[in-house]
Amino acid sequence: MQVWDFVLYIVSYFGLFTSVFFLLTLFENRKNMKDPARPKELPKVTIMVPACNEEDCLAKTLNSLLELDYPKDRLQIMVIDDGSKDNTLNIARSFEKKGIYVLTKPNGGKGTALNLGLKHATGELVGCLDADSIVEPDALLKMIGYFKRKTVMAVTPSLKCTEPRTIWQRIQVVEFLLGVYLRKVFSYLGSINVTPGPFTIFRKEFFDTHGGYDTTTCTEDIEIALRIQSKGYEIENCHDANVYAVPMPTFMTTKKQRVRWYKGFIENTQKYKEMMFSKKYGNLGLFVFPSAYLSIMIAMVMTTYSLYVLGKNNINRFQNFYNVNFDLSKMISFKWDLFYIDQSPIMFIGLVALIIGIIMVYIAKKISNEKQSLAYSYILFMLFYLPLYAYWWASAIKAKATASDVGWAGRKRQAEEIKYS
């Protein structure tokens, strides 16, 4: 057995172990999947919409919030214009007559906008909705029941993609659905480490006690989740509260977004490094965090090796074709023979992993009532996600190493954490 074969078996074992672990966790909790009943008296909720140059989508987002199935006197909707240079502020103002509260400030990033919103928020619960996302009318009502337990500080929704148009969006549709599945599993493991920007609802007292959004990070949604975990509180997931975001349409925009996310993940896991391998943080410290880093390493090693083999084979192939002056008319034959189908042990293990992958997407689709057909998207995902994932991570590590600006929220700010008061 060659060294590479040995590595491949180790990697496969780890991948299979993780997949089975998550699947078993969900299976064990299958009877607890029903959303808790909502309280008789609904708490007041503030939804903040930070917006910077969002004139194209803001109205749609606000309309979806106005259609929320929630008593209007218990709901405060707020737009925080973060120094937009387009028509965003005017659009927001046009919604004031419908009861939407509008704030404006000089541009400073999403975290600063949310912190301003927190100062004006009147709800016991507060949430954020990105200005390019829309929410289903029953989402908020479904999430409220989870706050009955006093230790729950945040409830995440099912974040999904709108109808995809490009192949990049199709890949993201499956990625987001796997996120739906994983977030549910992580909630049972007490290990949710991201509270997505679109429509995660928080208990406001957490901000009152532990400060507002960290404006020094490029992913405040990871920071706040880890802060909640570090204080020993719970983050729940409401799998059938659907929120839709528009997936990035091109290779470059997707890369830019992922580099920001992943750089933020590195920064925040460094910030909360005491969680890594710590028994105090349970599954999150002992399994979820280490396996996240391990899977990143595996993806990068496997992709590098695959590209090396692919490159080498193609160079050899080109040399062979060149040697016969590219006259390949008699070299191509399509003779079907079962013998040449790979039936090696690693293929069978891979087949099991593929089936588990399909089951995961199926479960995610089912629990979040997703109606889109996913066959084509799943094939694209299986073909391209691993190398893309490795490439995004390599770019994020480079961005971190070179302290590069990674987008609108990544600009360098004052180092001190702005405290909400």
Added chain:
Amino acid sequence: MNERRKIDYMRYLTVFAITTLIFIAGIVIGNYFSTQKLEQVDYIGQDLKRDTMAMELQYELIAENPCGHINSTPLADELYDMASKLDYMENQLGEEDRDVIELKEYYSLLELRHWLFMQKTNKECNQNSSLIMFFYTNEYDCKKCKEQGFILTWIRKNYANVYVYSFDYAMKNTAMETVKKLFMVKGTPAVIIDKETYNRFMTKDELEQILQNNSLEKIETADKQSIKNAPI
């Protein structure tokens, strides 16, 4: 600490057991199919041996005009099929796999036997087939071996009367050693075309030139060729 954070060691153990079980099942099933495939290659080898013997006997038995009844093309196709499958198994199981090495040795002997028979029919039946022996090694230092192999496959597929016999230079058996000594094969890649040895990489053009020189004779024997290819 919240309840969900508690580590359920039993769950980890269960997952370990399930994963190990799937893993072992995968290895057992995969190995079963690999064994089946090796057996299949072995069967092809047995068939080939039987067919070669049958053809040799047929040749001896038909005293009158034996050449008119001999068609070795299907046998050559079987040889190529076995070679292709052996090559695939070698890639799957590795060059060091004992079963693969044994089958390769067996295959080399079958090739030699076919080569000898073709020499005989070439001479006695006045056929004009070009018989090419090719020596290669799988070792990293013979980068040109794979290229040479591809060029020879191209030649075989583009010239109807060409038979290519590939031998692993590292193969140790008395018959192979004799061939190497007889034709003064000194390293790899090495190509022997109709008993002429070229201890170097040969381009497609060089090979074609040699074959085209031979093909003048082939044109003269074109009618006999069509007789040769007639089914037995």
